[in-house]
Amino acid sequence: GSHPQLEDVAPRIVEHPTDVLVSRGDPATLSCKAEGRPPPAVEWYKDGERVETDREEPRSHRSLLPGGSLFFLRVLHGRRGRQDEGVYVCVARNHLGQATSRNASLHVA
Secondary structure, three states: OOOHHHOOEEEEEEEOOOOEEEOOOOOEEEOOEEEEEOOOEEEEEEOOEEOOOOOOOOOOOEEEOOOOOEEEOOOOOOOOOOOOOEEEEEEEEEOOEEEEOOOEEEEEO
């Protein structure tokens, strides 16, 4: 027989990000923690577009922390479309499915 505790489990978000107000140039963290078996991969989306982190772009000022949170070394705010202000969600996926967090807004003061 199979042991139930070893069955694969679809992801679920156990810690949702919350709205953040941050001064330009300051660091910020958007929290996200997901559970599942196998452990889900976490991706972040801003205004519907996938957020690149230092995993894809080593010079990025955004890092995906081991638990799944998104860390900004310094929040960018500019007119050239590089700003970090927007609405973020984190998405956790494994082969059984995906879970999407609540929306969290990042506002730059």
